[in-house]
Amino acid sequence: MPDYKLTYFDVDGGRAEAVRIAFHVAGITFEDKRISYQEFGEIFPTMRFHSVPVLEIDGAQVTQSNAQCRYIGKMAGLYPTDDLQALYCDEVLGAIEDLTHYIVQTFGLQDEELLLARQGLVDGWLPIFLTGLDGLLTRGGGEYFADNQLTVADITSSVVVSWLCAGQLDHVPADIVQKLAPGLFEHQKRIAADPRIVAYYASRVA
Numbered sequence: 001m002p003d004y005k006l007t008y009f010d011v012d013g014g015r016a017e018a019v020r021i022a023f024h025v026a027g028i029t030f031e032d033k034r035i036s037y038q039e040f041g042e043i044f045p046t047m048r049f050h051s052v053p054v055l056e057i058d059g060a061q062v063t064q065s066n067a068q069c070r071y072i073g074k075m076a077g078l079y080p081t082d083d084l085q086a087l088y089c090d091e092v093l094g095a096i097e098d099l100t101h102y103i104v105q106t107f108g109l110q111d112e113e114l115l116l117a118r119q120g121l122v123d124g125w126l127p128i129f130l131t132g133l134d135g136l137l138t139r140g141g142g143e144y145f146a147d148n149q150l151t152v153a154d155i156t157s158s159v160v161v162s163w164l165c166a167g168q169l170d171h172v173p174a175d176i177v178q179k180l181a182p183g184l185f186e187h188q189k190r191i192a193a194d195p196r197i198v199a200y201y202a203s204r205v206a
């Protein structure tokens with residue numbers, strides 16, 4: 001088995017979270033290297049695209065969280081073997097990445113500028129992506145996005161939806177998902193209760 005090291009911020013969320021969960025579900029030991037924002041400021045030039053998560057496989061860097069998700073997800077049985085179902089899974093991963101990108105663009109803004117940017121999200125990209133993802137869930141049958149079973153798409157969506165519902169984003173109502181995409185809201189609660197996800201978080205506090 002190769003030596004795996006995943007470097008990301010010290011948060012139980014964000015772009016590395018589904019990769020960490022997939023490692024756990026696969027039963028693969030990896031170094032969960034959690035860095036502070038200050039450490040990131042010191043080491044980011046050593047990273048290929050100056051960003052995290054970075055997965056090192058026997059010391060060789062691989063970037064891009066969705067690529068990492070697919071790679072570890074396959075070993076964990078969390079990625080469809082059927083090409084069409086894999087496409088459905090990838091569509092969700094890509095949409096979540098786009099949505100995250102739009103949200104992150106508002107980070108670091110202050111006061112009136114932040115208010116306007118967040119209002120723009122609430123009136124624009126958030127409803128577009130939340131209702132779009134709700135539709136993709138319906139396409140998958142309502143319970144999962146693809147393959148009629150848990151995949152990295154469900155986990156990635158659950159991580160972002162839980163973040164949106166936590167009320168951590170100023171000027172974004174914490175009930176926005178519940179109001180605009182009730183199916184997606186229920187999906188998040190169901191995925192968080194999946195025994196594999198519960199076991200991962202139990203292992204975090206153990």
Ligand SMILES: N[C@@H](CCC(=O)N[C@@H](CS)C(=O)NCC(=O)O)C(=O)O
Binds near residue numbers: 052064066
């Ligand atoms: N598409 C990349 C995006 C990576 C990315 O933007 N990561 C953020 C953290 S979630 C980052 O490192 N930001 C540092 C910065 O913007 O300076 C991926 O999915 O891995």
